[in-house]
Amino acid sequence: MSQHALLSAGCKAWRSITCPRSELRLDLTLGCGQTFRWRETADGHWTGVMRGKVWTLTQTEDMLCSNNHISRIQGMVDRLCQTLGTLLCKLDDVAYHDFPPLQDLTDPSVEMHLRDLGFGYRARFLQQSSQTIVNSHGPDWLHSLRSAPYLQTRDALRTLPGVGLKVADCVCLMSLDKFEALPVDTHVWQIAKRDYNFAAGNSQKTLTDRVYKEIGDFFRKLWGPYAGWAQSVLFCADLKKFQKLREEIPVMKDEKTELKNKMKKRRHEGFTQEQKREKGNKYQRS
Known part of the structure; x- marks a missing residue:
């Protein structure tokens, strides 16, 4: 019986690339809840399916190693693929x-099949979206969106049944x-x-589309063109499973102070500009 690969076993199939842990950590990237086809199959070893092949990834202090022999799928994706x-x-x-x-997801019978697998209301959206893509756009449509501007891509995805702002931004x-997409x-x-x-939006009890866009624009202004990935770091840092890691690698006090001062300065600048506009309007009225 074939077994999951381990770097310690010395298998010749392993390949490595230079990748410092300060730039990429597999435990944070693959365990953050944003990837659905990877699981930790051994200590520090992650398994997933990519392009019809099964891979195992692990990481030493400064190297990322891969072995194309493994995978497992989680939750609904697991049942769908099985x-x-x-x-x-x-x-x-x-x-x-x-x-x-x-193409295999476009037949109307797929909806009931997916409901039997526990997809619930998502079953209809999945089948209808697949049908829309194949019949109206073609199988290469999603790949072509990689070269389209962000907002155009998000709007295109939202034409699919059941796809809202957050799902579209996740895909983007x-x-x-x-x-810059920020779910x-x-x-x-x-x-x-x-x-x-x-x-x-403090007076709002639910996340409206207007507040959603304002939060995204706020973080994009703060973090720039990689705002989406910065948001992912904050999201992971707040998960319970990573709380211990936060304690092990605390943010330096100077960094916290610098960030607070930066935010305070921006709020002050915005308030000052608003005061100037109000004074200008009063002067014009008088």
Whole structure:
């Protein structure tokens, strides 16, 4: 029986690239809740399916190593691939399947099949979106959006059944190279209010489209063209599973002070500009 690969076993299939942990950490990237086809199969070893192959990744202090032999799928994606995807291999009694082709998800019978797998209301959206892409755009449409501007891409994705602002931004950031895309949920909203004194929408009890866009624009102005990835770091840092890591690598006090001063300065500048506008309007009226 084939088994999951381990770097300590000295398998010749391993390949390595220079990648300092200060630039990429597999535990944070693959365990953050934003990836769905990877799981930790051994201490520091992660397994996933990419382009019809099963891979294992691990990381030493300054090297990223890969082995193309493994994978497992989580939750609904797991059941979807096991039921409709092609079997790739079995490792330690765990079966690894490829993601099913888009065409295989377009038949109307797929909706009920997915409901039986526990997809609930998402079953209809998944089947209808697949059908829309194949019939109206073609199988290469999603890939073509990688070269389109961010807002154009987000608007295009939102034409699909069941795709709102957050889902569209998740796809833009994670799959279509739109690094300024910033998915916002109530958790990110709380981070904006708690850590950055974001005041817009305080009277709102639910996250409206207007508040969603204001939060995204606020962070894009603060963090620039990589705002989406900066948001992902904050999101991960707030997860319970990474609290211990936060304690091990605390933010330096000087960095905290510098950030607070920066935010205070920006708020003051905005307030001063508003005062000037009010004085100008009074002068014109008089």
